[in-house]
Amino acid sequence: MKRYEKFAADISEMIRSGVLPAGEKVPSVRVASRTYSVSPATVFKAYYLLEDKGLIQARARSGYYVREHAANALTEPELVRHTSEGTELGVSDLIFSVLGSLKNPDTVPFGSAFPSPHLYPLPRLAKSMSSAVRAMTPAAIVSGMTTGNSELRRQIALRYMISGVRLPADELVITNGAMEALNLCLQCVTEPGDLVAIEAPAFYACLQVLERLKLKAVEIPVHPRDGVDLDSLQDSLTRLPIKACWFMSSFQNPLGASMTQAKKLRLYNLLERQQIPLIEDDVYAELYYGANAPHPVKSLDHSGLVMHCSSFSKTLAPGYRVGWVAGGGYTEQINRLKLMTTISPSVPAQAAIADYLKHGGYDRHLRKLRDTLEQQQGAMLAAAARYFPAATRVTRPAGGYFLWFEFPEQVDSLQVFQMALAQGISLAPGPIFSASQRFKNCARLNYGTPWDERSEQAMAMLGRIIASF
Numbered sequence: 001m002k003r004y005e006k007f008a009a010d011i012s013e014m015i016r017s018g019v020l021p022a023g024e025k026v027p028s029v030r031v032a033s034r035t036y037s038v039s040p041a042t043v044f045k046a047y048y049l050l051e052d053k054g055l056i057q058a059r060a061r062s063g064y065y066v067r068e069h070a071a072n073a074l075t076e077p078e079l080v081r082h083t084s085e086g087t088e089l090g091v092s093d094l095i096f097s098v099l100g101s102l103k104n105p106d107t108v109p110f111g112s113a114f115p116s117p118h119l120y121p122l123p124r125l126a127k128s129m130s131s132a133v134r135a136m137t138p139a140a141i142v143s144g145m146t147t148g149n150s151e152l153r154r155q156i157a158l159r160y161m162i163s164g165v166r167l168p169a170d171e172l173v174i175t176n177g178a179m180e181a182l183n184l185c186l187q188c189v190t191e192p193g194d195l196v197a198i199e200a201p202a203f204y205a206c207l208q209v210l211e212r213l214k215l216k217a218v219e220i221p222v223h224p225r226d227g228v229d230l231d232s233l234q235d236s237l238t239r240l241p242i243k244a245c246w247f248m249s250s251f252q253n254p255l256g257a258s259m260t261q262a263k264k265l266r267l268y269n270l271l272e273r274q275q276i277p278l279i280e281d282d283v284y285a286e287l288y289y290g291a292n293a294p295h296p297v298k299s300l301d302h303s304g305l306v307m308h309c310s311s312f313s314k315t316l317a318p319g320y321r322v323g324w325v326a327g328g329g330y331t332e333q334i335n336r337l338k339l340m341t342t343i344s345p346s347v348p349a350q351a352a353i354a355d356y357l358k359h360g361g362y363d364r365h366l367r368k369l370r371d372t373l374e375q376q377q378g379a380m381l382a383a384a385a386r387y388f389p390a391a392t393r394v395t396r397p398a399g400g401y402f403l404w405f406e407f408p409e410q411v412d413s414l415q416v417f418q419m420a421l422a423q424g425i426s427l428a429p430g431p432i433f434s435a436s437q438r439f440k441n442c443a444r445l446n447y448g449t450p451w452d453e454r455s456e457q458a459m460a461m462l463g464r465i466i467a468s469f
Helices: 003-016 029-035 040-052 092-100 122-135 138-142 150-162 177-189 204-212 230-239 261-274 328-340 347-359 362-387 413-422 453-467
Strands: 056-059 063-066 084-088 172-175 195-200 216-223 242-247 278-281 306-311 323-326 402-406 442-446
Touching: 003 040, 029 040, 040 056, 040 063, 092 204, 122 347, 150 172, 150 347, 172 177, 172 328, 177 204, 177 242, 177 278, 177 306, 177 323, 177 328, 195 204, 195 230, 204 216, 216 230, 230 242, 230 261, 261 278, 306 328, 323 328, 362 402, 362 453, 413 442, 413 453
Parallel strands: 195 216, 195 242, 242 278, 278 306
Antiparallel strands: 056 063, 084 216, 172 323, 306 323, 402 442
């Protein structure tokens, strides 16, 4: 055990034993360095590790404090190095059965893929829609049909520039949500029967797209904290004719894992050497809890290999179905494919979002949304520590709105799903996130709904169901 890990373990034990209670400030770096005879660098690394584990949190200009749920925190899952090679997809029936459970508005939506609509600025968006439609000229309705609304593309490019990422507006193509963007990217670089490297676990929509396009999945394990296991990826790239990779580099769904910038650079260099395109699914990047937005792999791309996809569906307006892709060297191909399929997303929806980005206080909305989601994550983690078996493991992402639970081995999450649904609770069972239907004792829970007594009771019921195995 390295010195910073030993120091982190000592602080962790002080938290779990109550010596450092919830809300207590942990010793400053200077005090800890002097008291425990370790270097400031060692203290910093230990605190970063404890922050990653969800035990402490930084407060601006104030230091580090023990999180509210930390004393009873469940442990994190570990990386399991397991790959599947060339798996043909057949998971749609299972996925549709899970999605069907969300149609009942009375169901507790832990299985949903979206935050609660109550967290979105819908009245302000309605004003933007009204304003945009009134100002729309006949020419505006047909201009930029394939590439998208020019003002919207300019506003998106401006947001990237402000965060330190250069992404020209003329590289952006507006799409019907991120899913169309991802579909178009895959169609540009693959043919039926090709191998595509995906994450394990992966967002189930990724599996559905591969199934529709008759592609085969090569599953690459994902570390619960820092994303795709690059050693496993390198091994697969060496042995298999992989035509493309589809990865989430920040707040991966379902784990919430985020690659460090150094790891993103290593990933990019690995793929560039072999000239393998990366389809970067980055829909959760704006939902970070720290001080700064994570930079995408696209920010490192100097050869046009990265197709960067995102949308407003997770942060602003799911029903508007407005996404985009920065296609790099594939931009022209993407435009041509789009012209042969949907041609254009909703013109009024594009104009409304462009107006909102320009006048509506998007950053203010995002700050409030992030704060709310972080608080709700803490509430769900605390409830899980109270009600779930002690052997349960859970992730602690630094953004997004999902937790990934790994239950004791005997627990069948598909049975948990059915039993919970009978009690009016939805969840997303582990097998829907795997081409080979692994992760049978795992589940994804969404904490994007405002926490209330109903949420608390649902977690207690889930705990009883899980403990019954």
